[in-house]
Amino acid sequence: MSDEERTLISDYLLAELPPEQRREAERRIREDPSFARRVERLRSVTTALTELPADAWPEPPATTGEEAERAGKAERQPSERVARPRRRSRAPGSARGRVMALVAVGAACLGIGIAVGTQLGTSTERGAATVTFEALRSVDARDAASASMSAGRMTLTVTHLPPLGASRFYELWLMSSTTKLVAVASFRVDASGHADLSVPLPVPAQDYRYLDISVQTPSRGPQHSGDSVLRAATRT
């Protein structure tokens, strides 16, 4: 098997192929039993990894020098006030924005009742509903934030995020992918990088794989900016 084919299979299983190549891979799976077997062998691994509890993952290695250097470039802004969490109205802009708008409208139509009783699956049942975020980039601290979810509410504690100034803010999301995501709350941190939120969940948290905190700029619309700084797995 060539390196190109191995990468093709991997990209296909990671859902990272462009539509045209994805269709081509699916055609080969249908028509080439040998190729289909190779895909299925590797699919068993990707499926198992997707379902692995968060606490089963090995501890991450120490931050590399390169990452530390990136973290050192994290911006530092003057002190600013803490903004209360809020739900912003979202006008559809891009395709992703339209998806988010539909999700938001759907959640609003279903009302608060859908959120009441929302829990974080088995971790809540075992009394371990708190999840800790990991830095993705531009943040120089681990354990920068943690969240717990119960009875349809999420409590978020942020301890180490850089203040952003007046032109940008942080947004908390529930997400599974770039197309399946819903905004939960907007917030800013105080001069020490601290914020506490307690907000109702618009949708059941267990339906989403990750909690994500992004940096948003109002002028660029309501969709996810793509500038994520912290992320946590919702499933333990």
Added chain:
Amino acid sequence: MTSDSEPTRSGREPTVSELRIARRLAARDPEASALISAEYGRTLTGLLRHMLPDEQSAEDVLQQVLLQAWQRGASFDPARGSLLTWLTMLARSRALDSLRRRTPEPRDPASTRALLDRATQVEDHADTVVGQWQLAHLLSTLPAAQADLLRMRFQLGLSQSEISERTGIALGTVKTRMVAALERLRDLMEASA
């Protein structure tokens, strides 16, 4: 923890670590328990915490597993199966015993049926948890760079492009390493099955 020996495609090859522990178990060497605890303690603890309702139960059952592994160690044959499988199945059995002791005796046919259904659910859950923690152990035997790459993709949900951006590694290299990590893990899973 490291994997000392490559699994082969023709059959499972015991690792040096497994052989070392097996020799000590066969000799009823008390040091065997310490070696098992050091090598497999995190895996067994995680498995038991996910099967049992509280930390104390998990700790109690872990001690039973370590004791039983030492008592029955002479019967473990590394040529027939992996130490990981042997230990996790031992933990599964002791955890199920612990859960059954918590279940009251049935008093009528309806409750008997409900208990049987419940028992099936519990065993299915046990099988899932055992599989997950066997995988967790295999992950811990990967080189740290490979394990971290998989963690960024599957735990943090980063795309390969995002991993490239985060680590400063070229996207093509990330993809090549991702393939290598997935195939390596697949080989380990198939060898330990």
